[in-house]
Amino acid sequence: NAGVTQTPKFRILKIGQSMTLQCAQDMNHNYMYWYRQDPGMGLKLIYYSVGAGITDKGEVPNGYNVSRSTTEDFPLRLELAAPSQTSVYFCASSYPQRGTNEQFFGPGTRLTVL
Amino acid sequence: TQLLEQSPQFLSIQEGENLTVYCNSSSVFSSLQWYRQEPGEGPVLLVTVVTGGEVKKLKRLTFQFGDARKDSSLHITAAQPGDTGLYLCAGHAGGTSYGKLTFGQGTILTVHP
Numbered sequence: 678n679a680g681v682t683q684t685p686k687f688r689i690l691k692i693g694q695s696m697t698l699q700c701a702q703d704m705n706h707n708y709m710y711w712y713r714q715d716p717g718m719g720l721k722l723i724y725y726s727v728g729a730g731i732t733d734k735g736e737v738p739n740g741y742n743v744s745r746s747t748t749e750d751f752p753l754r755l756e757l758a759a760p761s762q763t764s765v766y767f768c769a770s771s772y773p774q775r776g777t778n779e780q781f782f783g784p785g786t787r788l789t790v791l
Numbered sequence: 792t793q794l795l796e797q798s799p800q801f802l803s804i805q806e807g808e809n810l811t812v813y814c815n816s817s818s819v820f821s822s823l824q825w826y827r828q829e830p831g832e833g834p835v836l837l838v839t840v841v842t843g844g845e846v847k848k849l850k851r852l853t854f855q856f857g858d859a860r861k862d863s864s865l866h867i868t869a870a871q872p873g874d875t876g877l878y879l880c881a882g883h884a885g886g887t888s889y890g891k892l893t894f895g896q897g898t899i900l901t902v903h904p
Contacts, residue, residue, distance in 0.1 A: 681833070708889065708890045710890075710891070712894075717800065717896060717897070718896060719797075719879060719894040719895055719896040719897050720834075720879070720881075720892075720894040721894075722891060722892075725889060725890075725891060727889050727890075733889075735891070767833050767834075769833070771890050773889075773890040778822070778824075778883045778890040778891075778892060779824065779836050779839060780834075780836070780881075780890070780892060781836075782833025782834050782835070783833050784831070784832055784833055785831070785832070785833055
């Protein structure tokens with residue numbers, strides 16, 4: 678199994694440009710998540726999905742959109758890039774068990790908006 | 792909103808020293824996890840603690856969940872350079888939280904040879 682894969686690894690955008698961060702998992706996990714990680718700030722949840730066709734906002738959803746058409750894929754869309762969106766983005770997936778929720782993370786996408 | 796306060800934010804020690812990282816909250820969690828992250832990679836789960844007062848050991852790492860399930864600690868004995876990395880605690884509220892985790896700010900540990 679490849680686990681959770683993310684593309685691209687790095688990207689530089691100009692203010693106002695759009696892009697899609699790709700995320701895929703091959704573990705047949707129901708739940709998927711998008712986080713951003715800023716220095717000294719831990720991980721902040723942007724959006725999450727509990728299954729194909731079902732998504733919901735996390736803690737910091739403004740400026741982002743998601744879709745979940747299949748169990749495997751969970752792309753994150755930035756419509757009008759802003760410098761405040763410069764960050765490292767992580768996708769994660771999980772198959773929740775009672776009382777725990779181990780999340781499996783991808784390697785991240787480092788995005789710079791200039 | 793549940794918050795997790797992690798301390799210290801930075802820790803720089805010599806090989807062989809012991810250290811403890813703390814994770815505190817005013818909220819109760821159904822479980823608490825510790826992740827380790829290396830540069831350029833995503834976090835990887837080290838352990839999950841579920842029961843109040845639970846202690847788990849993973850070689851030189853000891854994890855404890857507070858009796859009230861509001862806090863946790865990670866203790867490393869005789870730290871080695873290979874322990875260097877970012878350590879994150881994450882709480883799971885349980886119930887209908889859809890597996891969402893609340894992460895602490897992280898502790899950057901550097902172990903010097």
